[in-house]
Amino acid sequence: MTTRFERILWAIAGAERHILEKCRTDHKKFSAIGATILMTSIIAFVAGSSAAWYFTKNGVDASGDFLGAVIFGIIWSLLIFCIDRSLVITLKKNPTAIAYNFKEKITLFIKLYFTPLFTRSLLAGIIAFMVSVPLELFIFEDYILSNKEDFEANEQRILGERLKENSGEELFNDRIKSADVTLNRLGQEKDQLKSEVEQFEAKIDKLKREKQTPNSKEYIAAQNKYNIARKKYNELQLNYRAENKKKEPSISLLSSYERQIKIAMNDMQNAQKQLNTAKLAWENRIQKEIDSNQLVLNEKKSAKEKTEESYNNTLQSQLNDKNHVQELVDERRTREETKGNALSNGNQFITNFQILEYSVWQRDKNGNLTDITQLLFLWLVRTLFFIIEILPTIVKIVSPIGSYERMVYAEEQAIKEYVNSGEFKDSIFRIQQLKQNERENAIKCQTEAELNIRNEIAKQIELAQVDVSKTYIDRWKQKELKKIESMHNENSGNLNEV
Structure with a gap:
């Protein structure tokens, strides 16, 4: 005697009641299929309501829209119910299909088992994933909250790297680094030129001082000769004055002194001329050396001014690049903060799912998964839902052909014959x-x-x-x-x- 609930499960499994009632051996099979579909729909209702609750929850809201979540859960469970029921109803068996050789057995296996199982497994996998995600977020809620801060930091870092790459900040940083090298080189050149300018200025000052005090061999020889001639002249002058001061000076001696003084004066004048000539030659030679060094000094000063100008221009360009980079950095940080606010105040369903995926697939420096336990448990949950979703199809495929399938096939054939x-x-x-x-x-x-x-x-x-x-x-x-x-x-x- 069948109960009302059992007949409801038959209807859910898509069985023809007037036929199934005659096939007592198939009652439990279709009751199990109907119960599985019903449980999947109930789980889909919970998952859909949970997802809708997350979708209507923004930021730090205490909760979402309960009524909207329930309505969406009902619609979602009805959709899953219809899909699961369609997967079971459209799977029919042919009791007359018989294979006599290996090739026919392979063809029959592919047609009756592999093809329906493969196509329905794809759809069941998608449905199981969509049903399991909201429940995963509920199961891993504490784990998600513990990794939320790390995920947001990583998202901001990724956004910062992408913004940094797209904004041309690296190009400006390369220019700044290149400017540092150029400034270092120009600074060394500037210091070197400054030292050389100071050396040449000191050398010219030294030459100017040397010009005032001749020190050539010719000048010294002429000066010695002049000194000797002057000394002799002065001695003769003294002797002449001394003789002239006597009461009775010797006329002949005075005349001799006068001739000697005249000769000494001529010698002194000639020595003076030689001394002036040697001094002029010394001054000309020193001046020529001064002019030569002054020309080099002017070139060094000009090079120093150009180097200083290049240094200042490069420094100013580097400062402009640094200001530009700082503007880009400020803009990037602002957008990173905006991204962080969006993550905190945005839709929690998608954000929590992203956090969960990021956390379970996170790797260390060696490339190893950091939390393989959570990953295995996550996929265990997903596999469980996939098994639940595909179970009615598997039961319908692998179960032997019963009296119900035979009667349905016979009735369909009778209808087909009548139609033809x-x-x-x-x-x-x-x-x-x-x-x-x-x-x-x-x-x-x-x-x-x-x-x-x-x-x-x-x-x-x-x-x-x-x-x-x-x-x-x-x-x-x-x-x-x-x-x-x-x-x-x-x-x-x-x-x-x-």
């Missing part, structure tokens, strides 16, 4: 003929009704035209009578006057 029989074709022809006669009679009645309506309208129009004509004639008659009466009155008045 002449009796069915005659009945269809008679039905079509009756429909055709009904359509013709309806058209005939419609035509007669339209004709009667047109005749009635024509009669009414004719009567109306007659009434209008009579009215028009009466008005014309009255008008003419008035004219005749008026003419008669005028004639009578004329006769009376006469």
Whole structure:
């Protein structure tokens, strides 16, 4: 004796009740299939409601829209129910399929087992994944919360790297580094040129001082000769003055002194000329060396000024690049903060799923998974839902062909034979003929009704035209009578006057 709940499970499994009641050996199989579909739908309701609750929860809201979540859960569970029920109903068996050789067995296996199982497994995998995700978020809620901060930091880092790459910040940093190398080189050149300029300035100052104090061999020789001549001249002058101061100076001795003084003066003048010539030669040689060093000094100063100008321009360009980079960094940080706020205040369903996937697939420096336990448990949950989803199909495929399948197949074949029989074709022809006669009679009645309506309208129009004509004639008659009466009155008045 079957119960009402068992018959409900049969209906859920898509079984024909009037046939299944006759097949007692298949009652439990279809009850199990119906129960599995029912449980999957219930789980789908919980998952859909949970997902909708997450979808309607933004940021730090305490909860989502409960009523909306329940409505979505019902719609989602009905959708999963219809899909699961369709997967089971559309899977039918052929009790007459028999294979006699290996090739036919392979073909029959592919047709009856592999193809339906493979196609339904793909759809079941998608459905199982969609059903399991909301429940995964509920199961791993604590794990998700513990890894939320790390995930947000990683998302901001990835966004920062992408923004940094797209903004050209690296290009400016390369230019800044290149400018550092250039500034280092120009700074060394500038310091070297400054040292060389100072060396040449010191050398020129030294040469100018040397120019004031000649020190050549010619000058020293001429100076010694001049000193000797002057000393001799001074001695002769002293002797001459001493002799001249005597009471009785010797005329001959004075004359001799005068000649010697004259000769000494000539020698001193010649030595003076030689000394001036040597001094001039010294000054010219030193001046020539000063001019040569001054030319090099001017070149060094010009090079130093150009180097300083290049250094300042490079430094200014580097400062501009640094300011630009700082602007890009500030903009990047602002967008990273915006991303962080979006993660915190956005839809929690997608965010939590991303956190879960990021956490279980995270690897260490050696490329090894950091939390393989959570990953295995996650896929265990998904596999469980996949098994639940595909289980009715597997039960329907692997179970032996029972009396229910045989009766359904026999009834379908009987219907197929009846449809292909002449009796069915005659009945269809008679039905079509009756429909055709009904359509013709309806058209005939419609035509007669339209004709009667047109005749009635024509009669009414004719009567109306007659009434209008009579009215028009009466008005014309009255008008003419008035004219005749008026003419008669005028004639009578004329006769009376006469």
